[in-house]
Amino acid sequence: MQSNLSHSIQRLEPLGRWLYDHSVEALWERDTRTLPRYLRQRRRAYRRFAQERIAPLALEADRSPEVYDPRPLLAEAGRRGFQSELLPWPLGRMPYRALLDGKVFAVILKAEEFCAACGGIGLSLLAHDLGMGPLLLAGHLPTILRWQWPINRANLRGDVRLVVYAITEPGAGSDMEESAGAARARYTTTARKVNGGYVLNGQKVFISGGAHCDYATVFAVLEREDGSPARVDTDYTCFIVERGREGFRAGRRERKLGQRACDASQLFLDDVFVPARNLVGTERSGWALNRNVLNYSRGPVGAIALGIARGAAESATRFARETRLNNKPLVAYQEVQLALAEMWIDVLAMRGLVWQSARHFLPQQGMAAASKAFCGELGFRVANRAMELMGDHGYLADQGAEKAMRDVRLNQIYEGTNQINYLAFVESFWESDLGPGDPARG
Amino acid sequence: MLDAEERRAVEAMLRRFAGRIEAELLAGEGADGDLGRVPRLLTEARALDLVADPSPQAPGHELGVWGSHCHEEGLGVSLLTLALLAEACAGFAAAVHAQGLACLALPASAGRAGDAPAQSLPLEPGMLLGAAFTPYYGIPLSTRFGQEGTGLHLVEERGKLFLSGSSHFLLAAGPPRALVCFARGPGAFAEDAPGWVSLAVGSGAAGLDLQEVGQRTGLRAAHQAHLRCERVAISGDQILQTGKAARRTLAQVLGCDWLGQAAIALGVARRALRDSRAYAADRYQGGRLIEGHAAVQLLQGTAEYDVAVLESLLGRHAAQPLASMQPRDLLGWACAARLAVGEHACRAVSNCLQTLGGYGYMEDYGLEKRLRDVSTLRGLHGAPDQLRLYLNQLRRGIGVADAW
Numbered sequence A: 001m002q003s004n005l006s007h008s009i010q011r012l013e014p015l016g017r018w019l020y021d022h023s024v025e026a027l028w029e030r031d032t033r034t035l036p037r038y039l040r041q042r043r044r045a046y047r048r049f050a051q052e053r054i055a056p057l058a059l060e061a062d063r064s065p066e067v068y069d070p071r072p073l074l075a076e077a078g079r080r081g082f083q084s085e086l087l088p089w090p091l092g093r094m095p096y097r098a099l100l101d102g103k104v105f106a107v108i109l110k111a112e113e114f115c116a117a118c119g120g121i122g123l124s125l126l127a128h129d130l131g132m133g134p135l136l137l138a139g140h141l142p143t144i145l146r147w148q149w150p151i152n153r154a155n156l157r158g159d160v161r162l163v164v165y166a167i168t169e170p171g172a173g174s175d176m177e178e179s180a181g182a183a184r185a186r187y188t189t190t191a192r193k194v195n196g197g198y199v200l201n202g203q204k205v206f207i208s209g210g211a212h213c214d215y216a217t218v219f220a221v222l223e224r225e226d227g228s229p230a231r232v233d234t235d236y237t238c239f240i241v242e243r244g245r246e247g248f249r250a251g252r253r254e255r256k257l258g259q260r261a262c263d264a265s266q267l268f269l270d271d272v273f274v275p276a277r278n279l280v281g282t283e284r285s286g287w288a289l290n291r292n293v294l295n296y297s298r299g300p301v302g303a304i305a306l307g308i309a310r311g312a313a314e315s316a317t318r319f320a321r322e323t324r325l326n327n328k329p330l331v332a333y334q335e336v337q338l339a340l341a342e343m344w345i346d347v348l349a350m351r352g353l354v355w356q357s358a359r360h361f362l363p364q365q366g367m368a369a370a371s372k373a374f375c376g377e378l379g380f381r382v383a384n385r386a387m388e389l390m391g392d393h394g395y396l397a398d399q400g401a402e403k404a405m406r407d408v409r410l411n412q413i414y415e416g417t418n419q420i421n422y423l424a425f426v427e428s429f430w431e432s433d434l435g436p437g438d439p440a441r442g
Numbered sequence B: 001m002l003d004a005e006e007r008r009a010v011e012a013m014l015r016r017f018a019g020r021i022e023a024e025l026l027a028g029e030g031a032d033g034d035l036g037r038v039p040r041l042l043t044e045a046r047a048l049d050l051v052a053d054p055s056p057q058a059p060g061h062e063l064g065v066w067g068s069h070c071h072e073e074g075l076g077v078s079l080l081t082l083a084l085l086a087e088a089c090a091g092f093a094a095a096v097h098a099q100g101l102a103c104l105a106l107p108a109s110a111g112r113a114g115d116a117p118a119q120s121l122p123l124e125p126g127m128l129l130g131a132a133f134t135p136y137y138g139i140p141l142s143t144r145f146g147q148e149g150t151g152l153h154l155v156e157e158r159g160k161l162f163l164s165g166s167s168h169f170l171l172a173a174g175p176p177r178a179l180v181c182f183a184r185g186p187g188a189f190a191e192d193a194p195g196w197v198s199l200a201v202g203s204g205a206a207g208l209d210l211q212e213v214g215q216r217t218g219l220r221a222a223h224q225a226h227l228r229c230e231r232v233a234i235s236g237d238q239i240l241q242t243g244k245a246a247r248r249t250l251a252q253v254l255g256c257d258w259l260g261q262a263a264i265a266l267g268v269a270r271r272a273l274r275d276s277r278a279y280a281a282d283r284y285q286g287g288r289l290i291e292g293h294a295a296v297q298l299l300q301g302t303a304e305y306d307v308a309v310l311e312s313l314l315g316r317h318a319a320q321p322l323a324s325m326q327p328r329d330l331l332g333w334a335c336a337a338r339l340a341v342g343e344h345a346c347r348a349v350s351n352c353l354q355t356l357g358g359y360g361y362m363e364d365y366g367l368e369k370r371l372r373d374v375s376t377l378r379g380l381h382g383a384p385d386q387l388r389l390y391l392n393q394l395r396r397g398i399g400v401a402d403a404w
């Protein structure tokens, strides 16, 4: 701090001095201090894990995703309890206090820390929470005891059980996430009721973790008994499908721009029989279940963008501190200070919204969509700014910023494109704030 | 300048060749296509006189991108060529661009039989060249980080000349056989400008090291390297230009570099928009073709505006002969155009990618490559804030810019 200012502060009355926060404390610590103790501890544990276990693998996993094996890290994260945080002890490792607070606060802290180290590896760990979402949110105790608890137990032993979430189909992407589209979706994945269970047919695409999954929570349109045409918004039903079930297989793994350490794969269902116990929740409640899973997951997806953006800002800061020009570090030049300030303020704004939306007792559609879309947009801005600040160095892979740009670009697309999230925000606050009627009817 | 009919013919030829680039380079799998085919395509481009050539005997010397025609006829044809090539592959366009810049860096007489540089460095037809004119960070003609410079220095020791130092992010069509380097020279070269000198050197010279830059975001069909020189012996006949003449040529190279980058970005953005329109006219979501959704129309409308901004910026002085353009005007124009890459071309490509949803993020649809390519141009040979400061310096006519 400027020394004249320090002297001046010392001359203030004791109360005035006390009221003046002039401590030298890193941004990360400052924000951590505002959290309750149980979340402070988690945040530190996530950061340690990310720095020690994720960061060293990041560049190579991005460069050669086809040879990156996510299972060792899934096992390690599982042993530390990071893969079973949707239920409290003894069923999982959710902090008890979270029962009274926002349900996904720990998850958003985890998403930021993991993805600050690597968006792709972060996603490969976080996709599991998304896959597990329906098992909890169906609100069906037998489902929790039959599926969620044993999966948590296995992961806590380090015995990996990866669950992925499957709604998207070749002809229905946004339509699986948006009210108006759902009514008219051109779906292909169907379920037919048979003796003792259901037969599933169809195809899913872009499923994060699909190539390595042990289970998938698959959404299918349940055929109607009277033969009339079934629809996503009225007949959607969720099933848990185990790897190894006859007719269930992963297909092509997409080659993508970023978050490359996590595969996005096709899943095929050819006359897959699942017993009735694999039904998640109740028949034809899948549309609400899907929408609520998205309410729980879009906040964490916002936090993924936040983490990646923070990683980019850290890379740019490191570059500006280490590069010396004309006997001065780059960071000593005013234009560089302004650029860094813009980036870090964007990061703070993202964190502000993500934390604020996660503080709501239950994740809510409009708030979750706001987090997801805002952070997707700002995260891309921060990563581009970081690349720009670094000039030619910005497009070199080993500097980190270009990877962040590629990684965070995905956040405007998955969990519903940003446009679909803006529409979800409007839908959510239509009756209360934005207008009368139902926007889905146009 | 081309008349309308000539322009149509050139465009048709370029579009045909762009189709070949796509068929040859990008038909197979892989993020950037089959880069092993770039040399063959460059040979084809050379046969069409698209690639500048150091040898005055080759037609490309005059007609290629940044060839000698620019001095009399303006930059329009080069900008048009780069934009159209970039519609197929920005990296290939960057390779053609880089060869042109290196040829532009050679003074008009270089390579002619009997001229000084030819004695030490025969410039054969088809020879790949590189121009070393960029420092580790910043802009060679800006004084933001001290004096003007590229990081290369020519020093005189006991009557002998040595080139030392480094220049970075040198772009070339392939591993270059010879380099045109811009360096700060010893007192003897400082007679009328602050010590600039340009010189030609073979890339195999003792003490000269070219290191590929390593994995980068895009433009991978072009070659990029860092140059390090440790006491590379230079003879007097390798010196191409000194003082004001060298500095003026450097200004032209720098200006054409930024303009060429903007033209490449324009090509990428135009192509992204075309792909987006085709996709949106075929994809159903929400009960209709997605081109019917306002959300998609807004993305495409913004991209159309972005393309229009780039087009009008690039068209501004495209007809003016390079020889008659003041360095300050050229650099001001080029700076603004290059800044538009980050703001307009990148946004256009990103918006178009967005209209493809998840498919836009995947290699198969080409948009992911276009985003990588155009993002690489964001900071190529100048961080945008440094360009803004330099533009301001030029406009205010202060400091170094004042000398022009």
Ligand SMILES: Cc1cc2nc3c(=O)[nH]c(=O)nc-3n(C[C@H](O)[C@H](O)[C@H](O)COP(=O)(O)OP(=O)(O)OC[C@H]3O[C@@H](n4cnc5c(N)ncnc54)[C@H](O)[C@@H]3O)c2cc1C
Binding pocket: A127, A164, A165, A166, A167, A168, A172, A173, A174, A175, A177, A178, A180, A181, A205, A206, A207, A208, A209, A256, A264, A410, A413, A414, A415, A416, A417, A418, A419, A420, B283, B285, B286, B290, B293, B294, B295, B296, B354, B355, B356, B357, B358, B359, B361
């Ligand atoms: C890497 C990756 C990982 C993914 N992981 C998963 C996963 O684990 N599980 C899963 O189920 N899915 C996953 N997805 C799918 C993802 O959620 C979809 O890609 C996304 O919802 C968009 O759908 P789409 O790709 O079909 O695009 P489309 O729906 O075809 O959208 C194309 C364009 O049209 C616009 N649009 C579409 N409908 C409307 C409308 N009604 N109003 C206005 N505009 C509209 C969109 O905004 C977009 O710009 C993943 C996708 C990617 C890319």
